[in-house]
Amino acid sequence: MKSIAWVTYKALNDIAPDDRIAAEAVRRPGVRVEPLVWDDPAVDWSAYDAVVIRSCWDYQYTPEKFVAWLDALERSSARVFNPLPVVRWNHDKKYLRDLEQRGVEIAPTYWCERATVPRIQDVLSSRGWQKAVVKPTISGTSMNTWTVTLSDSDDHDAELASLLAKRDMMIQEFMPEILDGEWSLAFFGGEFSHAAVKRAKPGDFRVQDEHGGTWAQEPCSPELIVQARRVLQCVDEDLLYARVDGVVRGGRFVLMELEVIEPMLYLGGNVAAAEMFAEKLLARI
Numbered sequence: 001m002k003s004i005a006w007v008t009y010k011a012l013n014d015i016a017p018d019d020r021i022a023a024e025a026v027r028r029p030g031v032r033v034e035p036l037v038w039d040d041p042a043v044d045w046s047a048y049d050a051v052v053i054r055s056c057w058d059y060q061y062t063p064e065k066f067v068a069w070l071d072a073l074e075r076s077s078a079r080v081f082n083p084l085p086v087v088r089w090n091h092d093k094k095y096l097r098d099l100e101q102r103g104v105e106i107a108p109t110y111w112c113e114r115a116t117v118p119r120i121q122d123v124l125s126s127r128g129w130q131k132a133v134v135k136p137t138i139s140g141t142s143m144n145t146w147t148v149t150l151s152d153s154d155d156h157d158a159e160l161a162s163l164l165a166k167r168d169m170m171i172q173e174f175m176p177e178i179l180d181g182e183w184s185l186a187f188f189g190g191e192f193s194h195a196a197v198k199r200a201k202p203g204d205f206r207v208q209d210e211h212g213g214t215w216a217q218e219p220c221s222p223e224l225i226v227q228a229r230r231v232l233q234c235v236d237e238d239l240l241y242a243r244v245d246g247v248v249r250g251g252r253f254v255l256m257e258l259e260v261i262e263p264m265l266y267l268g269g270n271v272a273a274a275e276m277f278a279e280k281l282l283a284r285i
Contacts, residue, residue, distance in 0.1 A: 096257075183224065
């Protein structure tokens with residue numbers, strides 16, 4: 001009997017609704033799938049044939065605790081997906097800086113180190129930006145994320161300084177293309193599976209469900225798949241799953257996020273995608 005730990009978090013304490021079709025595809029005679037909370041100290045992760053990190057959607061509140069958990073997994077004999085080095089790297093959005101250095105086009109970004117006090121107006125004016133998005137480098141569901149314009153930037157300096165006292169932050173040029181929808185391309189075992197487009201509700205820029213965003217699976221062009229795959233080729237790990245998020249600007253794919261820890265995969269009722277996920281996982285254990 002193969003036992004698979006499907007990692008989740010306390011507020012859910014179960015397999016996320018969008019993941020259930022994948023978990024059912026993995027379950028079969030001789031294979032057991034068990035949802036487990038990532039920071040439950042009673043769990044012996046080495047007792048499982050595979051640990052699949054899927055919906056630990058609160059780690060951004062205690063990132064040091066999360067990294068300590070990753071370190072404990074590394075000391076155990078657990079086989080973890082995705083691999084621990086890439087999970088550790090991906091938990092902080094400074095991974096985008098690494099990808100940019102490898103030739104990936106990302107949204108233009110100013111990186112704010114903890115305890116620095118940049119003036120937002122200076123950042124925007126020096127780069128010719130009229131509008132920007134401010135966010136922590138460790139974040140989720142748009143936590144502590146807001147837009148700022150050149151004309152109202154002085155009103156946000158105090159909030160940024162307060163956050164910088166405790167964490168690193170980033171200021172990104174606002175990409176108006178996000179209002180047309182953000183692409184999410186899902187890859188399993190390095191192979192393209194499907195794509196979805198996320199759209200914000202009117203008057204907002206955040207595409208997450210929690211903020212009124214919607215999504216739908218949509219066909220995407222072969223050119224978009226090729227450009228998203230180039231992002232994955234910059235990662236030196238065998239990825240069971242990945243979600244490549246971006247917008248199209250001037251015919252080019254601009255990366256917004258590479259999600260390889262706990263991305264929602266936008267499976268919906270896509271049985272073929274769920275079966276592909278299961279096939280790639282079971283081939284690895």
